[in-house]
Amino acid sequence: MKHLGRRTITSMCWVGMLYGTPAIGATIDPITDFRQEIQELRLAYEARIDALEARIVLAERASKQARSSAVEAREMAEETAIGTTTGDSSANVFNPAIGAVLVARAADIDRNWETIPGFIPGGELGPGKSGFSLGESEINLKASIDDLFYGNMTLALEDEGGETEVAIEEAWFETAALPTGLTIRAGRQFSGIGNLNSFHRHADAFIDRPLPYQAFLGGQYIADGMQARWVAPTNLFLEFGAELDWGSSFPGSGSDETSPGTWSLFAHTGGDVGTSHAWQAGVSYLSTEVQDRGLGEDDAAAAFTGNSDLVGLDFVWKWAPFGNPTVTNFMLQGEYFRREEKGAFDGINIDTDQSGWYLQSVWQFKPNWRLGYRHDRVATNNGSIFANTLLEDADDSPRRDSLMLDWSHSEYSRFRLQYAYDRVLAKSSNQLLLQYILSMGAHGAHRF
């Protein structure tokens, strides 16, 4: 019907042209119209030729079909055979996925600090020294152990004053076949509390961990123990987890207790808003029974014994146009922590109330390039009785502002420049850092 209509109009043009009175000619240029007509005819003929050819093909098909399906079956058999014979060494094919990460930095630090005013220090603290330093070079192995278990091990190699230290950062196995969304993990693992805590440091958007992580978790809480996680069978993502740890790392005491002194609970939820937005939010709780937690290595006398309770809230929001992060994307992330430590420190009864938060955004403004900004701060309300001690409340909350710019040539290489305006101590300081993160081997996971 559509064709007929168009042809009628064209015929009317013809008539109009022949009689020298352009009927519709005022709006339709006759030459363009001719061309259109020819084009239409050409397309119509092509379509008819195609259709005729297709009919011939269809007629031939019946006889060919039997033969071609036989060919297909043979091809498929061949492919299956090809698929099963990969590699020539049968011992090697069982090798786990191996990945190595090279990290190093060069820094110009105005003023180093190793304690945050108002906090009993522990774990890794501070911006570190100026100059070039190899960070933690990592080796990671992961593979299925058998049909029930999956294993993962990460070794960190670090240069400590000319001596190489090897640390077991992670060494855990988890179940792979428990029913109904349940996973149990045991061994040394990054605790599931908070958001940033379960990420490898080299996946962070900034060179150093935010202040609340440094103050409350010594950079990262690594748990020796067991974790159970359960994902609910709901449309909305809901994950619940619990951990039971022997609390060997900060804020635990590091002593060889026989009973687990630390436990934690966490829950995460998240989803999408349209195709461009995705979010996740979580809440966590970490409770530690601390026994004689010393101040680093040198001071055995000043030690804390008591209870340490940490509550955390976290959220992440990510945006990419139509969910496609290739060209640009944006991420906003924040966490809030509050801790109460109650017990005896150096023979004095204490009850400290401390909090901290950070907010960071990272914007990929063009492929390969990202710009980030972070504000992080901590605050204490330990009380006036701690004047002139380590736990003295700072006049102004220790805080920092950091800017970073990074460039990645591929998914496997990243170079980062970071500037921080640091007001952790009473006197402010500037820090400029340059870092590279290069991964080799197994493909890393795209965690949210």
Added chain:
Amino acid sequence: MRGLIVAVVLSFLSSQGHALEVFACEPEWGALVSELAGEQAEITVALTASQDPHRLQARPSLIASARRADLVICSGADLEIGWLPLLLRRSGNPDIRPGTPGYFLAADYVRKLEVPTRIDRSQGDIHPQGNPHVHLNPHNITRVAHKLTERLAELDPVYADIYKTKLDDFIERWQVAIDVWEVRAQRLKGLTIVPHHRSFSYLADWLELDVIATVEAKPGIPPSGAHLSSLLEKLSNHPPAAVVRTPYANEKPTTWLAERLDTPQLILPYTVGGNDDATDLFALFEVTLTLLQDLQP
């Protein structure tokens, strides 16, 4: 009368039975499941046509979907290596672990192109098993359809006969469509294209198109200015019929190159939903062929 009984039985079965929950990584496999399982399956598709299958993150909504899935169907050949293994582990769902009937990779059942002889990241983000973008050859869809139906029947034996019927019906229509496409495509033989990424290798192989270069110097690595300049120089004497990209690829380098070569930039739908017309697998190929045919003078 018999038709009516079948219809009544079918509607009874589909209202009574528990639908198979299918998690499809890419839209093309979601569309295939919908052809082969119809109402028997409730399908969640992880990617939209505007998202790069290499670059997805294991985000919360996907973990929640994978948690409920009875079957995961993906391209495989390491296309989803960055997020699928993590997604499956995080979901804690034992029914879709690799090696179980609930884990189906399409690339396992087709002959792969561009299998690298040198496996080293200096070659870019290559896939050791070969090019994973297997769906743009309709014969591969045929092969995968057969295997997928076997899998559906294994997972859901009660409806095995229905899956078989649906497969026969689909293959019948699909083969007719292929025959017509192949007649139409005869005129496309030797058409020169420069794709952004090696996303159209199976299409080019099927239609005997001539891929004379790719905009990316190495797979997965955005092209540098220097590479684009040298590409322009190389192609300027014999410009391709089109610079081709997927809807999700960065438009800047392809636009730059196409403009300077004075050749059209063609955005092929790549997968179901890749443009307004590519509403199912049939339309995907139909639209792709039409867009390629329109290039010819």
